[in-house]
Amino acid sequence: MNLFADIRSLVIDCLDVLAAEGQLPGGLDYANVTVEPPRDPAHGDMATNAAMVLAKPAGLKPRDIAEALATKLAGDDRIASADVAGPGFLNMRLAATVWHGVVKAALTDPDYGRSAMGQGQKINVEYVSANPTGPLHVGHTRGAVFGDALASLLDYAGYDVTREYYINDGGAQVDVLARSVYLRYLEAHGQEVAFEDGTYPGDYLIEVGEALKAKVGDAFVDKGEQDWLDEVRDFATERMMQMIREDLAALGVSMDVFYSEKSLYGTGRIEAAIEDLRGKGLIYKGTLEPPKGKLPEDWEPREQTLFKSTEYGDDVDRPIMKSDGSWTYFAPDIAYHFDKVSRGFDALIDVFGADHGGYVKRMKAAVAALSDNAVPLDIKLTQLVKLYKNGEPFKMSKRAGTFVTLRDVVDAVGKDVTRFHMLTRKNDAPLDFDFDKVTEQSKDNPVFYVQYAHARVHSVLRKADVDVSDATLAGADLSGLTHPAELALAAKLAEWPRLVEIAARTHEPHRVAFYLYDLASELHALWNRGNDDTSLRFIQEGDSEATQAKIALIRAVSVVISHGLGILGVTPAEEMR
Incomplete structure (x- = not known):
């Protein structure tokens, strides 16, 4: 059930009737007709722009169309009132029975909120993709949570999703990793070592060096790189990937x-x-213009093999082969995305860190060229995470050497808190992560506030002395749910299917977290009203029918919270202490 889609269908049907009656010309395009919440809730439950977008093609005044449409809408049992506002906006209030139907739908339909929007299209979401040279850090944590929640959201919206990690194990950094592990290997044999030439000094490689010693004994001690580099590189990469997994x-x-x-x-x-x-005429030999600004001392114009990425919106053409005949770092990335296109994906999403902003246009150009513009690539950048404790910038990991690891964060506050909080800002906005604030029990902490709403509902379910099974609650008489606060909570439930489609279409899983906070706020507000108005309390002593109706409403809230947290990868709390 998607109430907004249902009411939009009603609006379209009424427009068709107006056309059949000659009040509107036939053949109008309804594609831009929307039904959505009004900006000011005081204006109604839903608003449509139908009259505004159809006025010009119909050759009529918007207000005339709106008034005719309002008359038709008023004849439907679901519409309590339809009022024209301003030059031709149409605001609607829905009958209480409509909101009661939303509650029943949430209780009876296990897929309430799921969408068929994706129509099974194959979509590849690549995220994390960190170099296998050390533990994942807090920046990777944000990319991992964002990418994983986005993949779950797209699956929920009807797409066939593949989650993918690109292992950057083909460049010079894995040789540096091998040399660093070799130093730890020598250290495991009792030798004094010095980490130089950019090698990785983190303590996490101590156990890798010891594991290498356990595997090969002293076979590599005092040997040259030609004797051990390949084997140590493979061994170290596999151990790092095991740690990352x-x-x-x-x-x-x-x-x-x-x-x-x-x-x-x-x-x-x-x-x-x-x-x-090359077969498409996009590879050529040429010399690039010098970079803008102060030239590097070693810069000189030289002929290179270039990809004509400017043909697809890039600022400059990009080198794909060095003057010595070796590939640039861009060439294997082109090949990797060519492989994705060849695997038959209908769309691609890459989740990169903020430092990859300059990489967006060239990668989009490559995919557009490789797929003949048939496969869209959306690149989402995740901004930096700043860590705090007691309001002060916080460093906590020596094991990694110079950064805070993903494991440090998860061990400190738990998976659920970490995941939810990483989605409390849009991906391209900086995020502050305060270890004290993300665990405090207050309204200012969205993680707690949403979990508390879910736990509160389950507390009521445990205390109720009536049958509170979903089947029984779905069959309860909800006609007594008439208070504006109760109907407002049901109206917020009705937004869930629409929210899922908007978030999936825009690739913005943070919208789910924002919605859950708003839904929890409505529930807590209704709970607090019950402190003063006993008729709003969820358990009505001596009135099992009223109790079941009120519990049906809040149980529907917990169902939707559970669905939303599932998309975010967070386990709903049934009890909080």
Whole structure:
């Protein structure tokens, strides 16, 4: 059930009647006709722009269309009133029975809020994709939560979703990792070592060095790189990926695909992708203009192999091969996305950190060229996370060397708090994470406030002395739910299916977190009203019928909260202490 879609269908039906009666010309395009909540709730429950968007093509005044439409709408039992406002906006109030139907739908339909909008389209969501050179840090945490919640949201909206992690194991950084592990390996054999030349000094590699010693003994001691680099690199990468998988699992993230960058090298895949672009006339030899601003001392104009990315909206064409004949870092990324396109995905989403902002246009250009503009790529950037404790900037990890790890955060406050709070801001807005505030029990903490609403409902269910099974509650007589606060809560429930589709369409899972906070606020407000007005209390002593009706309403709230938290990857609380 999607009440907004149902009322929009009613509006369209009424417009068709007006056209059949000759009050509107036939063949009007209704695509831009919307039904949504009015900006000011005092104006009504829903508003439609039908008269405003149809006036010009119909050759009529908006207000004339609105008045005719209002007359038709008023004849439907679901519409309590339809009033024209301003130049032609139409505000509607719905009958109480409509809101009662929403409550019943939430209780009886296990898929209440789910959408078929995606129509099974295959969509690939790539996120985290950190270099396998160390533990995931707090920045990766935000990208992991955002990407995972987005994937769940799209699945909920009817898409066929693949969660994917791109392992950056093909560049020089994994050689540095191997050298760092080798130093820890020598250390495990009792040697003094120094971390130089950019090697990784984090304590997390101590156990990897010891594991390497347990595997090969002293076979690599005092040997040159040519004897151990390849084997240590593979060993270290696998151990790092094992650590990353464990960290993601602690956060509740499970990937469908781990795709290795290394698998692109020596297999002809990079060459195939570049040849595809060459066949489209998009690869050429040329010399780029000097970079803007102060030139680097070592800059010199040189001929390079370039991808004509400006043909697809990029600012400049991009090198794909160095002057020595080796690939640039962009070439394997092109090949990787060519592989995604070849796997038959209808759309791609990449979740990158804020430092990848300059990478967006070139990657979009590559996918547009590779797919002949058939496969859209949306790149979502997640901004930085600032950590605080007692209001002060906070550092807590020595194990990682220079940063706070994902595991540090999860161990400190738990998976659920971490995930919810990471979605309390839009992905491209900076996020403050205060370890004290995210665990405090107050309205200012959205994690607590939403969980408390769910737990409050379950507390009522435990205390009620009537049958509170969902089947019984769905059959309860809800006609007694007439107070504006009760109907407002039901109206907020009605927004859930619409919210899911908007959030999925815009790729913004934070909207779910915002909605859940608003829904929880309505529930808490109704609870507080019951302190003064006993007729609003959820348990009405001696009146089982009224009790079941009121509990049906709040049970529907807990159902929707549970659905929403499920999308966010958060376990609903049934009890809080």
